[in-house]
Amino acid sequence: MLLRRKDNILKVARKDMKNSLLSFFQKIEPDKKKSPFLHTLYDGFFTFAFTPNHVTKGGVHVRDGMDLKRLMFHVVIAMQLCYLFGTYNIGQQHFSALGMYEGFLEGFHLKIFYGLVQILPLFVVANVVGLGIEFFYAYKKGHGIEEGFLVSGALIPLVMPPALPLWILAISVAFAVIIGKEAFGGTGMNVLNIALLSRVFIFFAYPTYISGDDCWVAGLEKVDGVWTASYNGFVTGVLNPAFESFGWATYQNGLAVVDGYSGATPLSLAAKGGWEGVLTRFTPEQMFWGNIPGSIGETHKLFIVLGAGFLIYLGIASWRIMVSMVFGLVITGLLFNMWNATPAMDVPWYYHFSMGSFLFAMAFMATDPVTASATNRGKLIYGFLIGTIGLVIRVLNPAYPEGWMLAVLFMNVFAPLIDHFVVESHIAKRKSRLSKLANS
Amino acid sequence: MKRGKLLFISFSLLVSSFNTLAAQSNGEGSQFLLNSLFVIAALVFFAIVIQVSDNLMAIEAKRTGADKDGNHFGLMPRFYELVGSKLPSYLKNERVIISKKGFDIPLEGQALKEKLTVSVLRFAVNPTNFKGISPIPKVVVEVGDTVKAGDAIFFDKVQPDLIFSSPVSGEIVEIKRGEKRAINEIVILADKTQEFKSFDKPNLGTISREDLVKTLASSGLMTFFLQRPFNTLPNLTVVPRDIFVSTFDSAPLAPDLAFALKGQETAFQAGIDVLNKLTSGKVYLGLDGRGETDAASIFTGVTGAEKYYFRGKHPIGNVGVQIHHIKPISPNDIIWTINPQDVVILGKFMLEGKVVQSRMLAITGANLNKTGYLNLPLGASVSDLLQSEQLAGEYRIISGDVLSGTQISKNGFVGFYDDQVTVVEEGNNFELFGWLLPLDMRPSVSKTFPSALLGGVASAANTNNRGEKRAFVVTGEYDNLLPMDILPQQLFKAIVVNDIEKMENLGIHELVEEDVALCEFGCTSKQPLQTILRNGLDVVKAEG
Numbered sequence: 005m006l007l008r009r010k011d012n013i014l015k016v017a018r019k020d021m022k023n024s025l026l027s028f029f030q031k032i033e034p035d036k037k038k039s040p041f042l043h044t045l046y047d048g049f050f051t052f053a054f055t056p057n058h059v060t061k062g063g064v065h066v067r068d069g070m071d072l073k074r075l076m077f078h079v080v081i082a083m084q085l086c087y088l089f090g091t092y093n094i095g096q097q098h099f100s101a102l103g104m105y106e107g108f109l110e111g112f113h114l115k116i117f118y119g120l121v122q123i124l125p126l127f128v129v130a131n132v133v134g135l136g137i138e139f140f141y142a143y144k145k146g147h148g149i150e151e152g153f154l155v156s157g158a159l160i161p162l163v164m165p166p167a168l169p170l171w172i173l174a175i176s177v178a179f180a181v182i183i184g185k186e187a188f189g190g191t192g193m194n195v196l197n198i199a200l201l202s203r204v205f206i207f208f209a210y211p212t213y214i215s216g217d218d219c220w221v222a223g224l225e226k227v228d229g230v231w232t233a234s235y236n237g238f239v240t241g242v243l244n245p246a247f248e249s250f251g252w253a254t255y256q257n258g259l260a261v262v263d264g265y266s267g268a269t270p271l272s273l274a275a276k277g278g279w280e281g282v283l284t285r286f287t288p289e290q291m292f293w294g295n296i297p298g299s300i301g302e303t304h305k306l307f308i309v310l311g312a313g314f315l316i317y318l319g320i321a322s323w324r325i326m327v328s329m330v331f332g333l334v335i336t337g338l339l340f341n342m343w344n345a346t347p348a349m350d351v352p353w354y355y356h357f358s359m360g361s362f363l364f365a366m367a368f369m370a371t372d373p374v375t376a377s378a379t380n381r382g383k384l385i386y387g388f389l390i391g392t393i394g395l396v397i398r399v400l401n402p403a404y405p406e407g408w409m410l411a412v413l414f415m416n417v418f419a420p421l422i423d424h425f426v427v428e429s430h431i432a433k434r435k436s437r438l439s440k441l442a443n444s
Numbered sequence: 445m446k447r448g449k450l451l452f453i454s455f456s457l458l459v460s461s462f463n464t465l466a467a468q469s470n471g472e473g474s475q476f477l478l479n480s481l482f483v484i485a486a487l488v489f490f491a492i493v494i495q496v497s498d499n500l501m502a503i504e505a506k507r508t509g510a511d512k513d514g515n516h517f518g519l520m521p522r523f524y525e526l527v528g529s530k531l532p533s534y535l536k537n538e539r540v541i542i543s544k545k546g547f548d549i550p551l552e553g554q555a556l557k558e559k560l561t562v563s564v565l566r567f568a569v570n571p572t573n574f575k576g577i578s579p580i581p582k583v584v585v586e587v588g589d590t591v592k593a594g595d596a597i598f599f600d601k602v603q604p605d606l607i608f609s610s611p612v613s614g615e616i617v618e619i620k621r622g623e624k625r626a627i628n629e630i631v632i633l634a635d636k637t638q639e640f641k642s643f644d645k646p647n648l649g650t651i652s653r654e655d656l657v658k659t660l661a662s663s664g665l666m667t668f669f670l671q672r673p674f675n676t677l678p679n680l681t682v683v684p685r686d687i688f689v690s691t692f693d694s695a696p697l698a699p700d701l702a703f704a705l706k707g708q709e710t711a712f713q714a715g716i717d718v719l720n721k722l723t724s725g726k727v728y729l730g731l732d733g734r735g736e737t738d739a740a741s742i743f744t745g746v747t748g749a750e751k752y753y754f755r756g757k758h759p760i761g762n763v764g765v766q767i768h769h770i771k772p773i774s775p776n777d778i779i780w781t782i783n784p785q786d787v788v789i790l791g792k793f794m795l796e797g798k799v800v801q802s803r804m805l806a807i808t809g810a811n812l813n814k815t816g817y818l819n820l821p822l823g824a825s826v827s828d829l830l831q832s833e834q835l836a837g838e839y840r841i842i843s844g845d846v847l848s849g850t851q852i853s854k855n856g857f858v859g860f861y862d863d864q865v866t867v868v869e870e871g872n873n874f875e876l877f878g879w880l881l882p883l884d885m886r887p888s889v890s891k892t893f894p895s896a897l898l899g900g901v902a903s904a905a906n907t908n909n910r911g912e913k914r915a916f917v918v919t920g921e922y923d924n925l926l927p928m929d930i931l932p933q934q935l936f937k938a939i940v941v942n943d944i945e946k947m948e949n950l951g952i953h954e955l956v957e958e959d960v961a962l963c964e965f966g967c968t969s970k971q972p973l974q975t976i977l978r979n980g981l982d983v984v985k986a987e988g
Contacts, residue, residue: 022876051912055878058909059840059871063974066549066696066846066868068966069886069893071911073879075918075968078892150914192915192969289476318891322920378919378933427934431949434929438774 025053041143048139048149072191075320076154082314083158083368085307090300091119094166097297098223102233103262113252117243121236122166122222123300129170130202131157133177141186152191152198153181159199159368162301163361163409164206165214166222172210176202196416197375200409207409215404217268220297224261231261269298270359271398271405278347279355291358302361312367321371324380325387329366332391333357340399348399356395365394365408375416379426386422390415531755534738539752541769543927546757547962549696549887550895550902551846553810553866557703560807560816562832566825567612568629568857569597572622574667576676578602579626589616593821594641594663594799597630605680609664611801611821613639629857634821640798648717648794653683656721660790663799667860668786672767672779673953674985684780686725686771689716691743691784692732692754694761695845695958696905697808699864701784702732702739704804704817708788709742715791720748723780730754730766743784760927764959768928775953785863805858809867810904811835823857829865838870840907847961848974871908879911886910889925889966914969922963922973930954932963936973939980944987947980956981 095115105111294304337353397407733753
């Protein structure tokens with residue numbers, strides 16, 4: 005009873021809000037003929053705020069409440085824990101390089117605000133550039149704005165190193181959206197994963213910004229051969245006075261890093277010194293709980309697993325891809341452990357899960373339905389091969405000790421081929437079944 | 445059981461988040477080990493508490509006698525409840541086909557199992573109801589003529605022997621024409637007392653198949669058959685491989701055919717005997733095996749038909765799905781299907797020598813004052829049917845179910861093959877953040893809606909499109925909604941690019957619109973799959 009009344013109050017309140025918003029939208033609607041670009045933009049925002057009043061015609065009379073917007077939004081929700089921890093970890097890694105605030109809650113405000121200062125511009129630039137291009141193409145082609153960039157725009161900041169210059173990000177996103185997507189026909193037509201395409205663009209065009217040991221910790225600058233902390237004007241001019249007024253600790257320019265500091269990730273340590281090399285700097289627990297340098301969203305393994313579980317439970321991401329990818333990694337890892345010819349090969353197979361970005365690629369990259377295999381059996385093959393190829397690249401490639409980005413893109417290209425063979429075998433099976441029936 | 449699960453999940457989340465904090469601050473292995481031990485100890489403690497209380501509950505249930513019917517009162521599921529579904533006893537010695545795919549759309553507005561009394565005066569025969577007929581059939585009556593039930597109304601120029609007869613006796617009051625003089629409706633005002641044209645009762649023991657087909661065709665009874673592939677009117681010159689009848693309808697709000705056919709067992713058996721004469725193969729009956737008790741008991745005594753039980757969710761009741769599991773159609777096969785209510789019409793013809801073209805019609809819809817069943821001749825006027833309903837606002841009247849029915853106007857007539865009328869609200873309003881935070885319930889296959897957690901609560905349908913049309917993005921969602929060994933998405937793509945060989949190879953001849961209607965309902969990209977399939981079928985048919 006009470007619940008129902010509350011429900012009604014909610015409904016009335018929403019009706020009022022809806023009507024005033026609806027009339028506001030109708031007031032500002034630009035003329036379609038005079039300013040088509042503005043109208044496309046308007047239409048995009050309007051359909052975001054309101055489900056259109058279209059009714060079914062010609063086929064089913066009742067439709068499922070699920071649409072592409074809702075689907076993609078749930079993928080974005082699944083990444084939110086990675087965003088939270090990624091923001092914190094930017095600050096955590098920065099201060100642990102300086103030898104300060106090692107504890108989780110020590111200097112918490114400094115870490116969170118520093119993380120925000122780094123991640124917000126990345127997010128804004130990625131989305132402004134990507135959405136801007138989407139809007140432009142929607143207007144050029146004369147169709148409505150589609151929500152394809154919703155997920156890509158949320159994924160891109162998570163796969164970038166925290167210290168990435170914004171102009172490089174802008175160029176890479178523009179490349180990925182124009183060449184990777186619009187050239188192929190827009191949402192649902194792309195062959196390659198957009199977020200990974202923008203990352204691989206940086207990897208080949210500006211390799212020093214995304215590989216090596218120096219790019220994974222933000223806010224350090226080399227002065228006279230020594231890495232020292234350096235902050236921009238916003239941090240020193242706005243945040244510091246604000247924290248001072250509360251009597252909190254502030255950021256200090258020019259602090260030197262601790263002795264023997266290196267920004268190396270577990271992967272580059274493993275490439276040089278094997279599992280022993282990794283253990284000189286990191287504990288396995290540390291890698292699992294994400295207290296390591298790396299791309300923004302990839303470090304906290306539990307949060308990624310929770311996101312993956314959320315997507316599997318809702319039936320949005322394919323469990324087939326994820327499970328077969330794990331199998332691919334485990335089997336290849338075991339083989340490498342048996343072979344044990346180089347230092348990198350002796351990393352125990354189970355620790356490959358907590359190093360680097362395997363889980364992130366599994367949960368959010370490989371499962372992109374547009375670029376993955378479309379058939380159920382194809383998904384198993386596709387995932388397994390990503391797991392295998394990715395680990396081969398990680399272990400054997402001397403130049404870049406991580407393989408998932410390249411493996412996923414590689415298999416994106418081969419997904420249609422896998423589907424082709426799956427469909428052919430399905431057809432052959434159908435034919436043999438029918439001929440058996442005809443003879444019976 | 446659900447609450448227990450929830451408790452467990454929230455508890456383990458709590459522990460793991462606590463663990464995160466602990467590991468972050470120390471990062472020491474020993475501390476981590478200690479924490480893990482603590483967690484395990486706590487879990488064991490909880491497991492013991494739950495197990496003990498579970499046993500206490502079961503003991504209490506036994507003492508009070510609450511578990512008499514084999515109801516299990518424990519918190520944890522028993523082992524056999526986890527592995528495999530236990531078949532109810534009536535299915536133990538039967539042929540059962542079980543499918544886990546599909547979805548029962550929970551909708552409000554199921555027809556009450558009571559008979560309504562509404563006087564319907566006008567009926568119509570509508571040539572556009574028949575697939576595969578030429579657009580302008582030859583009408584043999586004129587406005588003002590009086591006809592008896594069973595008199596010829598028109599025939600198809602392609603097959604002049606195939607007569608379409610009048611469902612009622614009365615006066616032809618109107619012949620409505622559409623574009624290019626196509627005939628849309630032939631309206632008949634029914635007499636108060638019905639007169640039937642009398643036919644010679646054919647004797648199944650002596651009559652040849654050809655003569656039987658001729659008799660049935662001349663009385664209009666052959667039009668009740670549908671021929672696959674393509675779901676068209678039957679070709680009178682071919683002998684079908686088999687004839688299939690599905691004795692239940694699993695579509696949303698569909699009529700309960702066992703209820704509709706109660707008391708018609710003799711006529712149904714007579715109809716089955718006719719079917720056996722018409723095919724060179726067998727007659728197959730698909731029976732309802734969904735419930736815990738036998739809902740198909742009136743069909744179990746039928747002789748001369750192969751009976752298969754089907755257990756699963758919609759579209760398990762579709763005859764196409766049943767054919768696929770019993771004996772699939774290959775491209776060269778011809779198969780006939782017929783609605784069980786029409787088997788009764790055939791049977792009555794054999795028993796009484798007259799064409800009684802009437803069915804139990806279910807009136808369904810959440811916004812109606814009175815839902816229920818009524819026995820009416822085919823093609824009843826909807827405005828007569830719904831005369832007592834005061835429908836404020838905009839509504840859509842559907843002849844058939846919400847998935848594959850046809851929209852008809854307020855002055856329209858029920859379709860020839862339909863045994864259901866559904867009324868749903870038009871959803872032509874804007875909804876604030878309707879895609880994200882819907883306030884009212886809506887049916888969905890997806891688990892992102894709270895209704896999925898509540899276990900399929902029925903909601904009132906409306907016709908909003910729930911989003912805009914997009915390219916195919918999500919993969920694998922049709923596979924879960926089509927209980928056949930077919931790759932639906934690949935088939936639709938082959939149709940879109942007009943690849944005829946691939947369409948045939950992927951099994952387009954096994955499908956008709958109603959089989960993919962559920963896929964269209966659940967499609968995230970809002971693709972018009974039934975239309976796409978019909979285009980493909982037309983192309984394949986034209987190719988021969």
